[in-house]
Amino acid sequence: MAPARAxxxxxxxxxIDTISTVKLRQIFKSICKTCPEAKKHAEELLLADKKxxxxxPSINEEEKENKDAPAKDDGVKQPIPRFAFCxxxxxxxxxxxxxxxxxxxxxxxxxxDDCLYEDNPTNPLDPDSMEAREEYPEFFWFKCCGxxxxxxxxCTVGWHKEMTEEKPYKRARASYVV
Ligand SMILES: [Zn+2]
Ligand SMILES: [Zn+2]
Numbered sequence: 130m131a132p133a134r135a136x137x138x139x140x141x142x143x144x145i146d147t148i149s150t151v152k153l154r155q156i157f158k159s160i161c162k163t164c165p166e167a168k169k170h171a172e173e174l175l176l177a178d179k180k181x182x183x184x185x186p187s188i189n190e191e192e193k194e195n196k197d198a199p200a201k202d203d204g205v206k207q208p209i210p211r212f213a214f215c216x217x218x219x220x221x222x223x224x225x226x227x228x229x230x231x232x233x234x235x236x237x238x239x240x241x242d243d244c245l246y247e248d249n250p251t252n253p254l255d256p257d258s259m260e261a262r263e264e265y266p267e268f269f270w271f272k273c274c275g276x277x278x279x280x281x282x283x284c285t286v287g288w289h290k291e292m293t294e295e296k297p298y299k300r301a302r303a304s305y306v307v
Contacts, residue, residue, distance in 0.1 A: 172208075179207035182224040185288040215289040222289040232290070233283040237273035244268055 145153065161168040215222050217234035241256050245268035254261040262269055266279035274284035 176208045177211040177225050179209045183227040213291040216292040227289050235271040235273050235283050239269040239271045241268050
């Protein structure tokens with residue numbers, strides 16, 4: 130009996146790994162609606178208390194002020210999403226573990242060099258697209274530091290900065306981050 134159960138679990142794992150994210154979201158929401166324990170667990174994993182979010186030095190200053198005025202802290206939790214996409218590095222991050230050294234990023238855009246066109250004359254990709262950057266990262270150089278997309282570390286270290294709706298282009302690019 131035990132092996133049969135193990136097989137079932139593996140099949141479920143496999144299905145979760147291969148199902149579309151749209152379907153997975155639907156099923157996850159449905160589980161949260163029908164099972165209070167699952168909903169509670171999901172809230173613990175996906176939400177954070179606003180006062181636990183670490184978004185940069187300016188917010189820390191605000192926290193300090195709040196500490197000086199404890200009357201403001203009434204212990205009421207303000208739930209916020211725990212995970213966000215970073216406007217700098219374009220990766221997903223946990224807002225409760227963000228530090229001044231969490232984010233590695235470039236301060237300016239990258240651009241392709243002439244070799245991208247010369248070495249790949251039949252390249253069907255738009256040379257300034259995310260697809261071209263993924264396919265030929267060695268041909269892209271960052272304007273801020275002259276470093277290469279393929280082999281170099283980003284030049285700047287700092288806090289992850291939550292992406293806002295005003296940056297639709299950046300948001301679109303974030304979907305390519307693995
Ligand atoms: Zn740079
Ligand atoms: Zn970042």
